[in-house]
Amino acid sequence: MSNNFQSLLENRRTIYSIGKNVKHSTEALTEIIENAIIHSPSSFNSQSSRAVLLFGQEHEAFWKVVFEKLKEFLRDEEAEARTQAKIASFAAGVGTVLFFEDMDVVKMMQDQFPAYADNFPVWSEHSTAMAQLATWTALAEQGVGASLQHYNPIIDDQVHAKWEIPSNWKLRAQLVLGSIEAPAGEKSFIDNAVRFKVFK
Template sequence: MLVAIFSNRRLLAAAALVRVVCHTWCSPSTTRCLLLFRLHAAAPCSLSLTPSASAVSFFHFSLPPQPLFPAPQPQPPLPHRPIMSAATEFLKALQQRRSIYSIGRKPLSLTNEQVVALVQGLVREAPSAFNVQSSRAVILFGAQHEKLWDIALEGMKAHGVSGDALEAAKQKIASCFAAGVGTVLFFEDTAAIDELKKNVPAYAHNYDSFSLQASGMAQYAVWSALAQAQIGGTMQHYNELIEADVRKQFDVPASWKLISQLPFGSIEAPAQPRTYIPDEGRFLVKGL
């Protein structure tokens, strides 16, 4: 069967042409040709059926005159944000993340509860190999935050730091870390990594490295997001000096391995201008 669809009665000549074609190269005993004239929405019409001498049938619709190609109707503009513009804004947000050593306790743009929710959301969304989700965080405020940095100072003493070096460390801890509002401690759950090694042994030798990559992405996400909220901070690594006491003081599970500490607070002084090594030594581009 041949089906021809026309949108206007001015195409009746085309219908006649189809009829001729059917007579010419279609077998009348096996072919049926149905010609349809598309009805305009809500338009009055009449239908007549005129069988021809052959096996070709025509359905004729009488339509009111309509333009052959109606003018396109204007469409409302779609919400549009250039992709490159959005990517550039994201880059600017990352550029705002800096190491802010001069932090304080002036009112922040986020409440403590909002900081907790932000950290939870960012660590939750950070990617991890095989979706193992091994990153963990402990968020400290107030006296618990101060206790952490007391532990850090005691840890330095226990590891033989003394004299002028200890005094310098004491001043730095007091003004750059303990002076803030809180601290985020980042951990990796070794139990989750060990389970992954057992279940997917083919890449077991890489999982410790993959775990650190996952932690790094979680840390970067939290640090950058705090910077967007005008909250300053730095990433510290007092790990071996404090890990045992941190686990005891804050009831941290034994399988959680301490990776870094992010003290944060109000920005009391901006970071120094950042310098960059030449791009020529950092990137290779092929095929562009």
């Protein structure tokens, strides 16, 4: 059994080889991304997800920030060269979406619903994950390649300072996007019997 939604999910792949040959304008990409995040679900409709969209020089500046921070952890020239090549592959794209969660919203929900207080930080993670998947899938549907990266929390201070991000926004992931310059690799799946239990 197949349907359009299933096909969209299957089409969303991690694309590491990206470029700047995207047919969409920055405005069109922004609309796709914003729409995906706006319509992503959140617990109690808390709408805790936030995003910073970086294009052009701002996108490239972000990956320079990442590399400069990573250099503090590299022990030799070989590791630095490998890391620089990896970061350059991300900078080769057209943009990066920084996904945040507004922790003030999480705290507000905890105060309003104390019986569920311990769950709201977890549900916040669910919210950002769904926003990330929705955005990634929406871009893939438009033929835009992307990969999800996680250089937080080591870059948090630098990102907050450079782009004047509110302190209550917690960085959760970075989705780098661009034209698909090479297809995704083969993907394997564990056996369904390991993953699922079905009772009838």
